[in-house]
Amino acid sequence: MAHIGYHASHEQFSPSELIGYVKLAEAAGFSAVMSSDHFAPWSLRQGQSGFVWAFLGAAMQATKRIPFGLITVPSGWRYHPALTAQAAATIGEMFPGRLPWMALGSGQALNEHITGERWPSKGERNERLLAGAEIIRALFSGETISRDHPIKVDEAKLHTLAKTPPKLVAGALSPETAEWAGSWADGLITVNQPRENLTKIIEAFQRGGGEDKPVYLQVHLSWAATDGEARENAFDQWRSNAVSAAVAETLRLPEEFDAACVQVRPEDMDE
Template sequence: MPVIGFHASHEQIDPKSLLDAVKLAESAGFRAAMSSDHFSPWSERQGQSGFAWSWLGAGLQATSLSFGVVTAPGQRYHPAIVAQAAATLCQMFPGRFWLACGTGEASNEHITGDRWPPKPVRNDRLAECVAVMRALFAGETVSHDGLIKVDRARLWSLPDETPRLIGAAVSVETARWAASWADGLITVNQSHEHLQRMIDAFHEGGGEGKPLYLQVHLAYAHSENAALDLAYEQWRSNIFAPPVCWDLELPQHFDEASRFVRKEDMRGSVLISSDPNRFVDWIGGFADLGFDGIYLHHVGVEQRDFIEEFGSRVLPAFAKG
């Protein structure tokens, strides 16, 4: 039975309210949590973007949940800084933190003023970052001169157990490539056929036996129309496939791109219903694909109704036997 977790969306919810939400999620029966890591939201309607690493320390202290974060070392973050932040969390909260690495989006990374490189270069840069972080976690003094530069970096406060480095992917090709360096795979809800191809590619690339995680975007309300309205209001800027979602820079760009999105278009990216039993079926279908952790992201700003309703009517279906 997979672990069902709560996804903390910093782009939509202020940090204090998000901390209250994750504490409520633990009390409702969610068994884990994960966090986004953005510098800006996808839309001006969302209107938030707290600093994930500060919040993760608070979330780990305030709950007993395990936490993961999806981040992008290489441009906005130097990999030595990511490694230091992750090592500190692992030292304070042993066995409760994992780190998912992706190649990032221009909407977060453009702030450095550096050129936004094409995807193959971003892949190569991420591979360098992962190698640097693994060497730092091993206690080595690291110098490196490539797509990233490191000069005699060493982590002085090391945990007994370093974090798993999970590969973030949305395509079959990236899933296969991630298997060459990652300790697991994380992706987002897509068709079962596409997810199965990603899983197969990850296994073929060397990921057999490694954990699989899934982030699920959903909209729940007490009526179907309300759920659809909620998804459309908050998440219509987020339905675009790569490379659009990788390369747009500002919330205004995403808002302009989404001007002609229709409400019915939302169902391709967000699971939308007022019936908790439908979510049980949907989540069960993902579990059947072999995901070890499924993290639920309710795309609304208000989280209490979702957390309480799912705690009483959805999570029990996935409780340990």
């Protein structure tokens, strides 16, 4: 069964504005909210980037029943997996069942360069992603965990647990990553692409072990009174989507995304 949710875009709106928007989304009949998790926006024109974990508690208190999902949480860098597990368990204890999933990702330099660490290869980031998922799951189950590589943890244990912790969904933009994620993730989330690309990604996830697991799709829509206005709004706010995934994961600043999009035209939004 398909569900249609509202995306709380922290890159575009202040947290206080988004509180109002998720209340409207619930009243309008949306069945879920998906919240972004960024340290910086995709573009200086967007101009916002609130802290999602502070927002989640306030947003759940301001709404009645609507569940929230989270995209995408890194494994390391600005969030140690133990801190991610503690934050999610705290939300789950206060608002049972309203954080049913959160998406883990291999990270982007835009958000993670702030720690000053070396930006690793995709293979190394995937290794950290899997390790992060294992650490979070162990902590959700009440275990005490220690490990050295690739993420260090020293006798970590959660003392506040959620009765139903969130499922760990994998963010993937390619069939290769999706197939690998099928072996360990509780679900898949990806973004709108041409149908043939999406089919390949979903089939790869199912082939890798995700056949009976949920799939989430983020679709960017520009809603306005006219096609021209909708096109201009999309161009102003989301031309960064024209940057390939391979390039996007290495860009460090919103200014770099803006520079990478100088050749993008408003009419390109129709593609």
